[in-house]
Amino acid sequence: MFTSKERIKNDIEKLSKFNASPWEGLTRLSFSKEDKKAREYIKRKMEEARLEIYEDAAGTIIGRRMGIDNHLPVVMIGSHFDSVKNGGNFDGPAGVITGLEIARVLNERNIKTKYPLEFIAMIEEEGARFGSGLFGSRSMVGKVGKDDLEKYCDENGTTIAKAMRDFGFNPDNITKAKRDPKTIKAFFELHIEQGPVLETEHKDIGIVDTIVGIDQYNIEVTGISGHAGTTPMNMRNDALVLASDIVKQINLMAKKAGEGTVATVGNLKVYPGGANIIPKKVWFSVDVRSRDKNKIETIAKEIDELLKHECKKQKAFYKMEKKISVDPVRLPRNISEVLKRKCEKLGFSYKEMISGAGHDAMILAGITDVGLVFVPSKYGKSHCPEEWTDYDQLQKGIEVVLEAVLVIAEKEEKK
Numbered sequence: 001m002f003t004s005k006e007r008i009k010n011d012i013e014k015l016s017k018f019n020a021s022p023w024e025g026l027t028r029l030s031f032s033k034e035d036k037k038a039r040e041y042i043k044r045k046m047e048e049a050r051l052e053i054y055e056d057a058a059g060t061i062i063g064r065r066m067g068i069d070n071h072l073p074v075v076m077i078g079s080h081f082d083s084v085k086n087g088g089n090f091d092g093p094a095g096v097i098t099g100l101e102i103a104r105v106l107n108e109r110n111i112k113t114k115y116p117l118e119f120i121a122m123i124e125e126e127g128a129r130f131g132s133g134l135f136g137s138r139s140m141v142g143k144v145g146k147d148d149l150e151k152y153c154d155e156n157g158t159t160i161a162k163a164m165r166d167f168g169f170n171p172d173n174i175t176k177a178k179r180d181p182k183t184i185k186a187f188f189e190l191h192i193e194q195g196p197v198l199e200t201e202h203k204d205i206g207i208v209d210t211i212v213g214i215d216q217y218n219i220e221v222t223g224i225s226g227h228a229g230t231t232p233m234n235m236r237n238d239a240l241v242l243a244s245d246i247v248k249q250i251n252l253m254a255k256k257a258g259e260g261t262v263a264t265v266g267n268l269k270v271y272p273g274g275a276n277i278i279p280k281k282v283w284f285s286v287d288v289r290s291r292d293k294n295k296i297e298t299i300a301k302e303i304d305e306l307l308k309h310e311c312k313k314q315k316a317f318y319k320m321e322k323k324i325s326v327d328p329v330r331l332p333r334n335i336s337e338v339l340k341r342k343c344e345k346l347g348f349s350y351k352e353m354i355s356g357a358g359h360d361a362m363i364l365a366g367i368t369d370v371g372l373v374f375v376p377s378k379y380g381k382s383h384c385p386e387e388w389t390d391y392d393q394l395q396k397g398i399e400v401v402l403e404a405v406l407v408i409a410e411k412e413e414k415k
């Protein structure tokens with residue numbers, strides 16, 4: 001292998017020091033003190049790799065390496081460097097370091113590519129500070145406007161616009177982050193799997209063929225409240241009892257749909273919420289994900305019909321409101337075939353799989369060809385301090401991306 005495990009490990013460890021919660025996991029929010037330090041580190045490493053560095057109007061760091069023909073569109077390699085609160089050291093940085101390591105290897109081996117390369121460290125992918133996830137990539141595809149920067153606040157009421165200004169960026173320029181799709185040939189992202197599949201199946205590499213579609217709903221069920229002591233069981237109209245039936249059924253609907261379809265009720269609130277009051281109203285969230293849009297729509301229809309039926313039976317009311325709808329994205333075969341071939345050449349085991357989480361790659365897939373590579377997560381854990389990927393595994397992933405980049409960016413054979 002041409003990559004260096006020592007350098008990869010060093011980068012992960014160094015980056016993990018720029019952390020607002022060293023006592024528990026990694027917390028690196030956007031436009032924070034820790035962001036600034038991590039940013040300086042990444043820029044320094046890019047400089048050492050002789051990349052031409054700039055920051056786009058959203059605050060994403062970009063290191064450019066010239067190709068033989070710089071009029072050609074760029075091949076991008078990267079991920080994000082922000083984190084969730086109390087997260088781990090690998091979610092995001094693994095992909096940023098992939099870029100740094102590839103740049104170093106190309107220099108060492110004196111390799112030129114026909115197409116220019118850009119190494120990317122995206123900002124605010126997690127949305128942990130402002131609730132505005134995938135901010136860097138959405139800005140790149142032109143989906144963030146000036147108004148959005150005033151709309152989203154952190155928990156202290158600081159808007160993105162203010163945070164950017166304090167940090168030295170001009171929020172008025174945000175739309176300049178937009179890239180012309182014609183100037184991008186492909187985007188490669190390496191990311192930790194954040195689930196247990198690769199480890200359980202003893203695979204080195206996950207090659208994502210589809211990024212799942214996501215629909216999210218808010219559901220409100222209204223019954224009648226009453227005294228918990230004086231209302232007989234057969235005279236109740238308990239919103240929580242009704243809602244809990246629905247929650248259980250949603251779980252079964254996803255199991256029935258199969259093919260990796262998942263459905264989750266992750267948030268539920270009971271009103272008025274007292275030990276001695278029959279619940280009048282229950283609010284809950286539903287998150288449905290699948291590679292197949294039809295399956296997502298079928299589940300939504302089933303939930304709606306079930307609610308209608310149960311509410312009619314129990315004289316309750318409901319409201320079901322769609323909050324988010326993202327279509328599944330099938331990633332282009334030209335890139336995944338190259339990734340597969342390279343795994344075979346390097347002797348790494350691989351699995352074609354879906355990505356159940358949203359990544360910057362999902363957004364960029366809207367404007368360019370995307371390759372998304374997963375490496376195993378220990379015990380499938382992520383977004384927690386225990387998040388871990390063995391450095392051997394991470395190195396294998398980086399090696400595969402390196403090889404694939406050389407194909408897509410057309411390595412110039414040395415004479």
Ligand SMILES: [Zn+2]
Pocket residue numbers: 080091092125191359
């Ligand atoms: Zn991530």
